[in-house]
Amino acid sequence: MSKPGTIYLDNHATTRVDRRVIEAMLPTFEYEYANAGSVTHRLGQAAQELVEHARSEIVFTSGATESNNLALRGYSLRRGAGHLVTVQTEHLAVLAPLQKLEQVGFRVTRLPVQGPTTACPGLVDLERFREALQPDTVLASVMLANNEMGAIQPLAEICQLCRERGIAVHCDATQAVGKIPVDVEELGVDLLSFTAHKFHGPKGCGALYVRGSGRRIRLQSQIDGGGQELGRRGGTLNVSGIVGMARALELALETRAEDSARMAQLRDRLYRQLQAKLGELPLNGPRLDAPGERLANNLNCQFPGLDGHSLMVGSPQLALSSGSACTATSSEPSHVLTALGLDRDQVRSSLRFGLSRFTTVEEIDAASELLADSACRLRALGSHTAP
Numbered sequence: 552m553s554k555p556g557t558i559y560l561d562n563h564a565t566t567r568v569d570r571r572v573i574e575a576m577l578p579t580f581e582y583e584y585a586n587a588g589s590v591t592h593r594l595g596q597a598a599q600e601l602v603e604h605a606r607s608e609i610v611f612t613s614g615a616t617e618s619n620n621l622a623l624r625g626y627s628l629r630r631g632a633g634h635l636v637t638v639q640t641e642h643l644a645v646l647a648p649l650q651k652l653e654q655v656g657f658r659v660t661r662l663p664v665q666g667p668t669t670a671c672p673g674l675v676d677l678e679r680f681r682e683a684l685q686p687d688t689v690l691a692s693v694m695l696a697n698n699e700m701g702a703i704q705p706l707a708e709i710c711q712l713c714r715e716r717g718i719a720v721h722c723d724a725t726q727a728v729g730k731i732p733v734d735v736e737e738l739g740v741d742l743l744s745f746t747a748h749k750f751h752g753p754k755g756c757g758a759l760y761v762r763g764s765g766r767r768i769r770l771q772s773q774i775d776g777g778g779q780e781l782g783r784r785g786g787t788l789n790v791s792g793i794v795g796m797a798r799a800l801e802l803a804l805e806t807r808a809e810d811s812a813r814m815a816q817l818r819d820r821l822y823r824q825l826q827a828k829l830g831e832l833p834l835n836g837p838r839l840d841a842p843g844e845r846l847a848n849n850l851n852c853q854f855p856g857l858d859g860h861s862l863m864v865g866s867p868q869l870a871l872s873s874g875s876a877c878t879a880t881s882s883e884p885s886h887v888l889t890a891l892g893l894d895r896d897q898v899r900s901s902l903r904f905g906l907s908r909f910t911t912v913e914e915i916d917a918a919s920e921l922l923a924d925s926a927c928r929l930r931a932l933g934s935h936t937a938p
């Protein structure tokens with residue numbers, strides 16, 4: 552249930568916590584609340600057991616931003632110097648730490664993605680990726696699924712190219728975990744970030760997978776303190792968050808296949824209805840009928856001649872966005888859509904829709920009505936693209 556009267560289609564930004572997750576977390580506030588580091592007493596041991604139940608080769612963090620920082624800075628600074636490769640459409644939680652690393656002497660290549668008229672819009676060209684690797688490349692960071700246009704990168708192939716050259720690979724899998732299969736062995740990735748609040752878990756809890764429990768992939772800690780997490784991340788463990796994240800993951804794995812099929816149907820219905828009412832709306836990113844290339848819960852399209860922000864203002868019952876929540880207050884056009892090759896007007900006319908397992912067909916039908924009404928009012932006013 553969204554806030555009464557609101558249709559929530561901003562699930563790339565965050566998701567509603569599943570009630571079953573809340574139920575799993577509740578005992579950790581009232582009864583099993585001890586510090587997981589307090590192994591001197593029974594409650595502490597119980598908390599530690601809860602955490603151990605949730606972990607394998609995992610460092611628990613406060614979310615994907617921290618996981619990305621730990622992976623990128625922690626690995627690169629430990630290596631000392633060299634070349635790093637990434638992609639222009641990464642989230643700022645990857646691009647910003649890489650920029651900081653550049654300021655302390657690392658060289659960073661930011662690869663473009665393929666444009667709208669190519670066969671694979673939004674995806675990295677593997678040949679260009681291979682050509683970008685240099686003898687002193689130490690790390691590549693490539694997201695699995697994009698938060699604006701849902702593009703799924705060919706990560707297994709990227710990892711293969713890197714493994715042959717002894718280059719470690721970090722993946723920001725924030726939008727992918729719980730939505731598509733993510734198997735670190737099949738992908739061959741060394742470091743992988745994710746966060747609970749994107750798959751109906753609580754905010755403020757994430758994780759970094761580190762291949763080989765940190766014996767091969769060594770990280771310099773970015774938060775020093777009591778030596779928790781094998782010295783890689785100081786701070787009292789967020790037991791409630793970790794239990795909630797584990798439960799949310801369990802639920803996502805149980806229903807992922809059927810949820811994806813339903814969300815893809817609803818997403819396609821939304822796009823069909825919008826185009827039936829408003830005419831052609833160019834799609835941003837990969838084709839909708841290529842499930843291996845695009846997330847089932849993502850739609851991102853242009854409303855030619857209209858301003859996305861005005862469209863949203865004109866339909867206040869809809870909760871959606873024109874791009875990443877982290878840059879929603881910035882007047883800069885989306886760097887993701889710009890990297891895709893869109894001009895300023897095309898970027899400005901674009902909206903992003905993010906569905907979840909809770910999205911209903913009634914909500915989709917109402918959303919297309921509301922947006923079409925908003926678009927017609929704007930057209931009638933003649934206030935097309937805002938300044």
Ligand SMILES: Cc1ncc(COP(=O)(O)O)c(C=O)c1O
Pocket residue numbers: 563564613614615616617642644694696697698723725726746747757876877
């Ligand atoms: C791709 C991607 N990476 C990282 C983040 C940051 O995650 P968190 O809010 O857990 O720090 C987000 C969230 O918007 C995201 O979509």
